[in-house]
Amino acid sequence: MSTNLRTVTFLFTDLENSTPLWESYPDLMQELSHRHDALIREAIEFHQGRVVKTTGDGFHAVFSAASEGLAAALTGQLAMVEEPWPKETGPLRVRMGLHTGESRQRDGDYYGSSVNRAARVMDLANGGQILISGTTAGLVRSSLPPQVSLSDLGEHHLRGLAIADRIFQVHHPALPDDVPPLKAFSAAKHNLPLQLTTFVGREREIAEVDRLLKQTQLLTLLGPGGTGKTRLMMEVARDMLEDFDDGVWLVELAPLTDPDLIAEQVASVLTVQAQPGRTMTEALVEYLRRKELLLLLDNVEHLVREAAELAEYLLSNCPKLKILVTGREALFIGGETTLQIPSLSLPAGNGTVTLEEISASEGVELFLIRAQEVHPGFELSRSNADTIVEIVRRLDGIPFALELAASRTRMLTVEQIAERLSDRFRLLTGGRRTALPRQQTLQAMIDWSWNLLDEKERLLLQRLSVFSRGWSLEAAQRVAGDPPLDEYDVFDLLEQLVNKSLVTVKYPPGGSARYGMLESIRQYSRDRLFEAGEGEILRNRHADYFVTFAEEAGPHLRQSTMLPWVERITLELDNLRVVLAWTLEDRPELALRIGAHLLYIEPHWLTSKEAQSWLEPAIEKTREMLGKPESKARPADFIWALQGLAMSNAWQGRFAAALQLVEESIRLARQYGELRAVANGLLLKNVSDFFFVSAERTEDFKEAIAISRENGFRRELAFALGGYAFSLKAHGKSDQARLYFEEVFELLREIDNPRLNASTYRLHGLLAELEGDFEAAKDYTLIALENSEALNDHRSLAANRSDMGHILRQEGKFDEAEAYYRRTIVAWQEQGHGPAVAHQLECFAYIAIARGAHEHAAMLLGAATKAREQMDALSTDPREIEDLARAMTQLAKTMGEEKRDKVMAEGRLMDLDEAVQLALSARS
Numbered sequence: 001m002s003t004n005l006r007t008v009t010f011l012f013t014d015l016e017n018s019t020p021l022w023e024s025y026p027d028l029m030q031e032l033s034h035r036h037d038a039l040i041r042e043a044i045e046f047h048q049g050r051v052v053k054t055t056g057d058g059f060h061a062v063f064s065a066a067s068e069g070l071a072a073a074l075t076g077q078l079a080m081v082e083e084p085w086p087k088e089t090g091p092l093r094v095r096m097g098l099h100t101g102e103s104r105q106r107d108g109d110y111y112g113s114s115v116n117r118a119a120r121v122m123d124l125a126n127g128g129q130i131l132i133s134g135t136t137a138g139l140v141r142s143s144l145p146p147q148v149s150l151s152d153l154g155e156h157h158l159r160g161l162a163i164a165d166r167i168f169q170v171h172h173p174a175l176p177d178d179v180p181p182l183k184a185f186s187a188a189k190h191n192l193p194l195q196l197t198t199f200v201g202r203e204r205e206i207a208e209v210d211r212l213l214k215q216t217q218l219l220t221l222l223g224p225g226g227t228g229k230t231r232l233m234m235e236v237a238r239d240m241l242e243d244f245d246d247g248v249w250l251v252e253l254a255p256l257t258d259p260d261l262i263a264e265q266v267a268s269v270l271t272v273q274a275q276p277g278r279t280m281t282e283a284l285v286e287y288l289r290r291k292e293l294l295l296l297l298d299n300v301e302h303l304v305r306e307a308a309e310l311a312e313y314l315l316s317n318c319p320k321l322k323i324l325v326t327g328r329e330a331l332f333i334g335g336e337t338t339l340q341i342p343s344l345s346l347p348a349g350n351g352t353v354t355l356e357e358i359s360a361s362e363g364v365e366l367f368l369i370r371a372q373e374v375h376p377g378f379e380l381s382r383s384n385a386d387t388i389v390e391i392v393r394r395l396d397g398i399p400f401a402l403e404l405a406a407s408r409t410r411m412l413t414v415e416q417i418a419e420r421l422s423d424r425f426r427l428l429t430g431g432r433r434t435a436l437p438r439q440q441t442l443q444a445m446i447d448w449s450w451n452l453l454d455e456k457e458r459l460l461l462q463r464l465s466v467f468s469r470g471w472s473l474e475a476a477q478r479v480a481g482d483p484p485l486d487e488y489d490v491f492d493l494l495e496q497l498v499n500k501s502l503v504t505v506k507y508p509p510g511g512s513a514r515y516g517m518l519e520s521i522r523q524y525s526r527d528r529l530f531e532a533g534e535g536e537i538l539r540n541r542h543a544d545y546f547v548t549f550a551e552e553a554g555p556h557l558r559q560s561t562m563l564p565w566v567e568r569i570t571l572e573l574d575n576l577r578v579v580l581a582w583t584l585e586d587r588p589e590l591a592l593r594i595g596a597h598l599l600y601i602e603p604h605w606l607t608s609k610e611a612q613s614w615l616e617p618a619i620e621k622t623r624e625m626l627g628k629p630e631s632k633a634r635p636a637d638f639i640w641a642l643q644g645l646a647m648s649n650a651w652q653g654r655f656a657a658a659l660q661l662v663e664e665s666i667r668l669a670r671q672y673g674e675l676r677a678v679a680n681g682l683l684l685k686n687v688s689d690f691f692f693v694s695a696e697r698t699e700d701f702k703e704a705i706a707i708s709r710e711n712g713f714r715r716e717l718a719f720a721l722g723g724y725a726f727s728l729k730a731h732g733k734s735d736q737a738r739l740y741f742e743e744v745f746e747l748l749r750e751i752d753n754p755r756l757n758a759s760t761y762r763l764h765g766l767l768a769e770l771e772g773d774f775e776a777a778k779d780y781t782l783i784a785l786e787n788s789e790a791l792n793d794h795r796s797l798a799a800n801r802s803d804m805g806h807i808l809r810q811e812g813k814f815d816e817a818e819a820y821y822r823r824t825i826v827a828w829q830e831q832g833h834g835p836a837v838a839h840q841l842e843c844f845a846y847i848a849i850a851r852g853a854h855e856h857a858a859m860l861l862g863a864a865t866k867a868r869e870q871m872d873a874l875s876t877d878p879r880e881i882e883d884l885a886r887a888m889t890q891l892a893k894t895m896g897e898e899k900r901d902k903v904m905a906e907g908r909l910m911d912l913d914e915a916v917q918l919a920l921s922a923r924s
Contacts, residue, residue, distance in 0.1 A: 008062050009069035009100040009136060010110070010118035011049065013040055013076065015057035016093045016127030025088055032085065033057065036092055039083065043076035052109060058094075060119075062110060066100045066139035073098060073130045074145060074172060081128075081174055093127025099165075100136045106360040111203060116239075117165065120158035124167060126179040134166035148172050156182060189247030191269060192238055198369050199235050200399075201344055201362030202228070208339060209236045213294075213322060216337040217315050220325040223341035226400030229326040230298050232341060237296055237324065244322075246291040254299040254519045255469045255574045257581065259306035264610050266295070266310070271794055275832030277871075281313055287830045288318040295321060299519070301328040308333050343397035347389045358385055363397035370406035374501075378409055387414045394421055400518075404449050407501040411452075420452075449502060450524070460485060460493045461502060461517075462532065465525035466542040469574035470506075470516035475549075479541045514571065543579045546572065547593050554597030558715040560752035563790060569598065580614045584621075589633040591618035596640035615645040626668075635672040639665050643681060659685065679704040679716040683723065698727045718747040718756055722763045729767055741767065758787035758796050762803065769807055770879075777807045798827040798836070805843060814847045821847075822920060829916055835873035837912060838864040839880065844919040846887055854894050855903050856922060861887065862907025863915035 015036060022029045036057070044051055044061045047068045052060045063069035073096045085091045099121050101114025117133065125131045132140070137150055144150070149171045155164045171177065209232070212219050221229045237248045251269045256262065263280040267273070272287045274280055288295075295314075300307040308331035311323050315335065325331065330338045344362035347353065358364055359380055367388060371378045380388065391414065395401040408417055450458065463480035464471065471479075476494055477487040485493070494515065497503040502521060506514045517525070529535050549572065556565040569576075576594060583590040595615050619641055625631035626638055646661035662684045669677035682704040701724035708717035725740035744760055765780035781804050788796035805820035825840035841864040848857035861884075868874050875881055891900040910918065 006105070007100065007102050008064060008110070008114075009066040009098055009139075010103075010115055011044070011059070011061045011063065011069050011073055011096065011098050012055075012119045012122040013058045013061075013073075013094050013096045014055070014122060016095055018057040021089055021092075028086065028088060032089060032092060035083065036080070036094070039079040040076045040094070043072045043079060046075065047072035058122075060115075066098070066136050067143050069098050069100075070130075070132065070136070070140050070148075070170065071145055074148065074170065077128065077130060078172070078174055095122060095125035095127050096130045097122025097125055097132070098130070098136050099133040100139055104365060106365075111201070112198065117158060121165070121167065124156060124158070124182045126182075128176045129179050130170035130175070131182075132168050132170060134168065137166075137168040153182060189249075190237070190241055191250055192234055192248060193250075197373070199231065200366040200369060202232050202235070205232055205339075205341060206236055206239070209233075209324075210239070212337050212339060213240070213324065216335065217321065218311060218323045218325070218331070218333070218336045220327060220330050220336055220338045221341050222327065222330060222338055226398040227341050227343055228399040229341050231399070233296055233298065233324055233326055237294060240294060244292050244294045246293040248294045248296065250296040250298060252298050253303055253307070255577075256303065257577075258613075259303045261610060261613075262303055262306050262310050266297075271792070273794065273831055276834075278832045281310060283832050285314060285317045286832050288314060288321050290320070291318065292320040293322070295323045297323060297325045299327065300325055300331070304329060304331065307331060344399060344402070346393055346397050355380055355382065355385055358389060361392065363392040363395075363402060364388060366399055367392055367402045367406045370403050371409040374407055374410040384414050387418050391418055391421065394418075404501070408452065410499070449500075449521075450528075452500070453502075456485065456489060457493055457496055457500075458528070460490060461497060461521075462525045462529040463534065463538050464497075464503070464515075464517065465522045465529055466538045466578075467516075467522075467575055468578045470514050470571070471575070472512055472514060475545060475575075476515065478545050479538065482537075482541065511567070539582050542575070543583050543587065543590055546575055546579045547590050550576070550594045550597040557598075557755075558751075558753060562753050562755060566791070577610075584614060584617055587632075588618045588621040589631075589637065591615075592622060592633060592637040592641045595644045596637040598644075612645065612648045615641055615648065619645060635668065636674050636677065639669050639672070639674050639677045642668070643677065643684060646684060675707050675711050676713050676716065679707045679713055679720065682707075683716060683719050698724060701727060714747055714751055715753065715756055718744050718751065718760060721747070722760045726763050726767060729770060734771070737767070754787040754790050758784045758791065758793070758800070761787065762796075762800055765800075765803055765807075769803075769810070774807050774811050778804065781807065794827065795831065795833075798824050798831070798833075801827075802836070802840065802843075809843065809847060812850075814850055818844070818847055818922075825916055825919060829912075834867060834871045834912065835875075837916065838867040838871075838873070839875070841867075841915055841919055842880070842884060842887075844922065846883060848922065849887055849890055853922070854891055854900075856918075857887070858891055858895065858900050858903035859907035859910075860915060860919055861891075862904030863910045863912070863918070864907075865904065866908040866910075867912050867915070 015033075018029075018033075021032075037054070037059075040059050041051060044059065047063070048065075049061045049063045049068060049072050052062055054060070061069075061072070063072065077094065077096065080092060080094055083092075097118055097120075099114060099118035101112075101117065103110045103112045103114045121131050121133050131153075132150075141150065150168045151171060153167045153169055156167050157164050167182065209219065209221070213236075221233060223229050234250075237250070241248055249269050251266050253262065253265060256265055263284060267280050267284055270284070270287060272280075272283050275283045275286075278286070297307060297311070304327065307325070307327075311325070311331060312333045314321060315323065330336060344366055346363050347358045347361035359368065364380070368378070368380055391405055392402065395405060405417055405421070412420075450461075453461065460480055463482075463485075464476060466479065467475070473491065473494070477490045481487040481490045494503065498505050498515070502517060504516050504518075506516070508514060526535075529538060553565050553569055556562060576598075580591050580594065591614055595611075595618065619638065622631070622633035622638060626633055626635060642661050642665035646658040646665065649658040649661065662681050666678055666681035666685075669675070669681060682700040685700055701720050704716060704720035705724060707713070708720055721740045721744045725737040725744065728734075728737040728740065741764060744764075748757055748760055761780045761784040765777045765784060768774070768777035768780055781800055785797065785800045785804070788800055801820050802824045805817045805824065808814075808817035808820065821840055821843050825837060825844070828836035828840060841860045845857040845860040845864070848854070848860065875884070888900070895903070907915070
């Protein structure tokens, strides 16, 4: 017998606008509803279909053949058109959708993605319209009923589904063609991974999670390991994509070992950056306060207390936020709702059950699906049914255990599997099985899987456990390819481990295959590694590999090859974290080497609190040893680490500390002859926005230019030339500045580095704006924007968009300028950059003055002035100072100084959030 998986065509129908008709004509609609039901049911059954269920004023039907499903839909629509409906209601119109795909039947109902897709196709339709999916269209195109044609309506996103579908409309002369456009759904924002395996069962749990999330802000899914909490969460979240305007975002906490970095992990997913004077938790609240968003926190069991504190703080301050958690225990905070997730349903235990009843069990269904994935000819039969029932029962219906067992059907019969369960899983037998801890259950399953491996496979698996969140083939060969294994052994054995489902493989678009393992398997294998006495040896090999990786990456971050290396480094961040945690104790010089070569990575590295958390101890542990014969710390690494720590401090608003670190790095760089670090330190003092340096300080630029020219430091030369040219322009030396900028352009063409391009083209845009060449300024700023987008650099994006708003404002294009400011003020507010928010308020005020809204402008200027004073962030930019002075003068002329100052005083009573809302409330 098959596994009850079959290809069928589903038809969904729904009576359009039935709710207002029932409200207006309840008695009449009782009669008309019966007539509608009879017409549709008759059409379905006439064409060999079966009504699965009725859904309100609609039907869910199934057909063995796609052509019969289409014929039934057409017959039903024609019957509805021909029926003489009363004048009160007018013609009743039905929308219909069909999709063909594989599905499983249980208790007379059908489940799976194909059913959902058919329902979503119907959701797109209007009354009187028949829509079919691309799959169904391909099946019926060659055998369409007379007078029927199809029109291709293109690809459409279907509510709650990640993959779009091509939709076709069925045409017939008797059906209306003047229907409105399809009810399209937008592709919701999310980072949910695409699930490549079939989701089994859980209809009750899905419905319950959906119900509870409508009633609570925090829902925790509880259950022992392996019960499928994470997968259930993914399915529920995917169905809810359209319910949250700001998306559904998954935060995986399993790899995180430091509980203090939970907020950093959430911020990384949401691309929220550390802000001056704020904790990361405060930055998250600032970002989420106005968001309608579902946050998924997966695997919190090892970080329960810290996860509870973060969740409570976020929910207390973000009224539209909802959080869905998976773990072994509740968070035990106010407002939490919990739901226990059971194992999959088990088959009945008596000998009178049929094969269909056995396959209807969720546990058996999962076992059969996974077995067919590795053994396509595998089927449920009367000869193996009792053994499969035994396996499912003895594994308590735990999905992870069932998947491990099913993967062995590639090499073992089910009888052999059952026999091995008797030997290895004694803890899972008898009446006490459900009371056993998750750790023991997983241990038993992995013990059994481990014992199926030969010695070399075990050796490789335990060596691979030093990796965190995946690895490349090259990394596996370099780290694990030590006698008795060589690189060719690693290649062959890795394939065996993939085949045995102990190692997973992913194929990122445009990249090399990447391997990984379930966290529980990794932890089990790591224990075996240390038992074998190889723990420290493999950790050191792992550390050495990733230090070399960082050193190889460093030069690329200054060149045109930056973007692919940023992607590679991002993939390896968890491995780098493991290296840092391991080396900070006994080999801090390695932490310095990583910091020295990954200095330019942002926002993933140095703009976070995390960079500071390991740079500071690494620097302190090596500072006193620097230069001593016994020290392994290299001066160059120490110097670059200082500059990295300076940047990290600056991003967090600790400008004095940052400048002190830069000065120390320059002094040491001069002492040890590290000229590139000298040049870069001089630029950090003067080019960075963090230090608010005036244009008069040009000597550092000139020295950086001289050093860079003499030594061929092209990147530093480009930055230095750009900064110096801008300084010359600010002093009215336009001809000299232009010559330097021409050289910068030539360097840009040679280097083609996105970070350098974004910064330099922004300078060029500012220069063109100063010269009054607004078209050139816009062109340069657009190029800067493109490079910032490639880097996913939200700070740079906001700065460049703000620049574009300034240019348009000076051109008198106030509506266009305001559109940019509306984006940037929200972006700066979410990033917690108070001075930038204040400046955006000033820009809104300047536009208000131009429109004659003088009191509105004075209110905004009052709020902006107060904010700057509180943050000790009065502008040092001559242009901003001049703009503000001009605005104050204009308001004095139009309102009088006394009234201007009175209204500004009212504006000072607002906090920054209230002022932003006032700015955004103005006409666009």
